[in-house]
Amino acid sequence: MVLSPVIRKLLHKRVVLASASPRRREILSHAGLRFEVVPSRFKEKLDKASFPTPYAYAIETAKQKALEVASRMHQKDLRAPDVVIGADTIVTVGGLILEKPVDKQDAYRMLSRLNGKEHSVFTGVAIVHCCTKDGQLDTEVSEFHEETTVKFSELSEELLWEYIDSGEPMDKAGGYGIQALGGMLVEYVHGDFLNVVGFPLNHFCKKLVELYYPPRRKDVQRVKHDSIPPVDTFENLSDTEQGSSDPAQGNEGGSHRRAEAGGDRGQIPAGSQGADSNGTVGITPQFPAGLLELIDGFKASKALFTACKLKVFDVLKDEAPLKAMDIAGKIDASVCGTERLLDVCVALGLLEKADRGYCNTDLADLHLASDGEYSLHGLAMHSNDHAWNLFTDLELAVREGANVAFGRKAEHPVQSKQTKLQFMRAMHGLTNLTARQVATAFDLSRFTSACDLGGCTGALARALTQQYPRLKVTVVDLPEVIEHVPCFQPEGRQTERISFVPGDFFKDDLPEAELYLLSRILHEWPDDKVHELLSRVSGSCKPGGGILVAETVLEENRAARGSLPASLNLLVRTQGRERSLPEYRRLLEQHGFWDVRLAHAGDRLDVVLGTRASPP
Numbered sequence: 001m002v003l004s005p006v007i008r009k010l011l012h013k014r015v016v017l018a019s020a021s022p023r024r025r026e027i028l029s030h031a032g033l034r035f036e037v038v039p040s041r042f043k044e045k046l047d048k049a050s051f052p053t054p055y056a057y058a059i060e061t062a063k064q065k066a067l068e069v070a071s072r073m074h075q076k077d078l079r080a081p082d083v084v085i086g087a088d089t090i091v092t093v094g095g096l097i098l099e100k101p102v103d104k105q106d107a108y109r110m111l112s113r114l115n116g117k118e119h120s121v122f123t124g125v126a127i128v129h130c131c132t133k134d135g136q137l138d139t140e141v142s143e144f145h146e147e148t149t150v151k152f153s154e155l156s157e158e159l160l161w162e163y164i165d166s167g168e169p170m171d172k173a174g175g176y177g178i179q180a181l182g183g184m185l186v187e188y189v190h191g192d193f194l195n196v197v198g199f200p201l202n203h204f205c206k207k208l209v210e211l212y213y214p215p216r217r218k219d220v221q222r223v224k225h226d227s228i229p230p231v232d233t234f235e236n237l238s239d240t241e242q243g244s245s246d247p248a249q250g251n252e253g254g255s256h257r258r259a260e261a262g263g264d265r266g267q268i269p270a271g272s273q274g275a276d277s278n279g280t281v282g283i284t285p286q287f288p289a290g291l292l293e294l295i296d297g298f299k300a301s302k303a304l305f306t307a308c309k310l311k312v313f314d315v316l317k318d319e320a321p322l323k324a325m326d327i328a329g330k331i332d333a334s335v336c337g338t339e340r341l342l343d344v345c346v347a348l349g350l351l352e353k354a355d356r357g358y359c360n361t362d363l364a365d366l367h368l369a370s371d372g373e374y375s376l377h378g379l380a381m382h383s384n385d386h387a388w389n390l391f392t393d394l395e396l397a398v399r400e401g402a403n404v405a406f407g408r409k410a411e412h413p414v415q416s417k418q419t420k421l422q423f424m425r426a427m428h429g430l431t432n433l434t435a436r437q438v439a440t441a442f443d444l445s446r447f448t449s450a451c452d453l454g455g456c457t458g459a460l461a462r463a464l465t466q467q468y469p470r471l472k473v474t475v476v477d478l479p480e481v482i483e484h485v486p487c488f489q490p491e492g493r494q495t496e497r498i499s500f501v502p503g504d505f506f507k508d509d510l511p512e513a514e515l516y517l518l519s520r521i522l523h524e525w526p527d528d529k530v531h532e533l534l535s536r537v538s539g540s541c542k543p544g545g546g547i548l549v550a551e552t553v554l555e556e557n558r559a560a561r562g563s564l565p566a567s568l569n570l571l572v573r574t575q576g577r578e579r580s581l582p583e584y585r586r587l588l589e590q591h592g593f594w595d596v597r598l599a600h601a602g603d604r605l606d607v608v609l610g611t612r613a614s615p616p
């Protein structure tokens with residue numbers, strides 16, 4: 001949803017978020033902003049003592065992060081984005097500036113300093129507008145900061161260490177994440193909560209209003225600048241894309257129609273008045289850009305899939321820039337069709353276009369070319385060739401309440417050899433992106449052996465053995481999956497501590513292990529099969545051993561997660577479903593696993609750990 005026309009002002013610009021923070025990405029994308037993410041390479045080590053205030057330090061760091069990205073992008077293709085956003089969050093307590101802890105001891109030092117006290121969280125933000133003049137990068141920087149006061153409860157040493165061991169503190173300023181487990185440490189917050197999480201959205205919108213709608217004399221009394229203008233006021237500020245920015249054509253005094261339902265993802269913004277040929281006055285609703293974007297969403301996905309299938313991103317990874325004609329030759333397609341596809345990819349932020357031709361964006365280089373550890377090419381191809389067809393049955397699946405496709409089209413997602421390999425590629429790319437976070441969500445160093453059930457290409461096993469030098473992992477998967485594992489072994493990095501065992505975890509004996517891993521497995525199955533599997537795991541797991549389940553755990557407010565399409569995916573594809581923490585807790589407890597704990601492992605994945613109790 002795009003609530004604010006001021007965010008819409010940016011929809012037609014190429015916006016880049018110069019940050020690796022998943023929280024910033026989430027806050028801004030939930031606000032309806034469209035942008036690319038290019039993490040900054042600026043080293044955060046400015047001399048803190050040389051700044052008059054902590055926030056001056058945060059602002060300068062934010063600015064340097066954004067400027068580094070602007071100049072790198074400009075150098076790469078001689079064209080910088082229109083807007084680059086940088087941010088830096090710090091915590092101050094007793095005159096000290098705390099950033100992200102470097103290790104657990106550092107996290108402990110930070111959290112001990114915050115224990116039982118009030119502290120301030122500052123986020124500095126820089127909005128850099130770029131343009132290219134005579135091949136030179138020209139920038140205009142707007143900056144601001146926001147302060148929020150947070151008070152921690154008195155916390156015991158045990159609780160502090162339990163929190164540190166959850167792994168959550170490590171990539172967070174001050175060593176805590178208020179949006180997750182860290183929220184339990186906090187007694188009160190004064191100020192903007194999102195500022196603590198990493199991005200002061202409210203102040204950002206005010207800054208945009210200031211930049212994009214400088215007050216006209218007659219507005220000065222009407223627009224209150226110490227708050228985000230209410231929606232009506234924003235509508236009056238709407239630009240030519242949505243209405244008229246000409247003050248003479250504004251809506252002042254006009255009646256704003258409000259809808260009961262529908263409209264631009266929920267609300268119909270006020271439009272313009274006009275008379276028809278009969279002289280009847282009517283109101284044209286404002287253009288529902290967000291809704292049209294939803295309606296057209298499938299076209300964007302299909303464009304991405306097609307470019308992947310035609311290996312456009314591979315071609316441009318090998319050689320760039322290239323003109324449409326050269327690319328068409330290499331992918332064996334028509335020039336006019338190729339040019340259209342390429343331009344759509346530019347609009348989608350997947351490619352960049354300059355005078356000398358087209359290039360991949362960093363995002364496409366990393367994730368859409370078919371090679372590379374973090375390639376999602378396999379996932380895109382799986383979505384194109386399989387998920388796409390299954391989703392045509394969504395209406396039927398919704399009517400029936402179960403996956404009608406399951407019986408008709410597939411017994412399991414792994415079918416023909418080609419399909420199998422494609423599914424494995426999809427899972428491999430996805431798992432590589434999240435494996436480290438899953439491996440570090442809890443401290444698993446007490447385990448010396450693990451068994452990854454349905455561990456596919458061993459991507460999670462690899463992350464675990466890299467993280468825990470004493471750990472040996474056995475990967476169990478169907479024989480027809482294990483057969484293809486050699487295609488996925490990274491050169492020279494095969495570790496002797498990983499072994500692959502062909503087998504069916506519903507039928508064959510499970511290998512002995514202290515820790516059993518079920519990553520993205522349980523959601524594939526209905527409750528009766530989950531019970532069957534957990535009972536087998538429970539039978540093999542010794543008291544004190546563990547079970548680690550990696551899944552998207554549903555929150556109470558189910559609509560709040562960006563991963564809900566996944567739940568429809570399960571509806572059309574399998575008989576399984578996503579579950580909430582109470583549901584996982586109940587399932588695990590029923591099979592003798594206690595002390596069930598949850599940790600987040602990134603945007604779309606959570607980890608649940610349970611410990612096998614001694615039988616009564």
Ligand SMILES: O=c1[nH]cc([C@@H]2O[C@H](COP(=O)(O)OP(=O)(O)OP(=O)(O)O)[C@@H](O)[C@H]2O)c(=O)[nH]1
Nearest residue numbers: 019020021023088089172173177178196197198
């Ligand atoms: O309660 C919370 N407090 C802070 C955070 C996250 O902490 C980091 C702050 O670090 P920084 O500003 O340096 O940003 P990075 O993550 O290193 O990304 P950049 O590439 O922008 O430097 C930030 O991620 C906050 O979101 C939190 O999550 N909760």
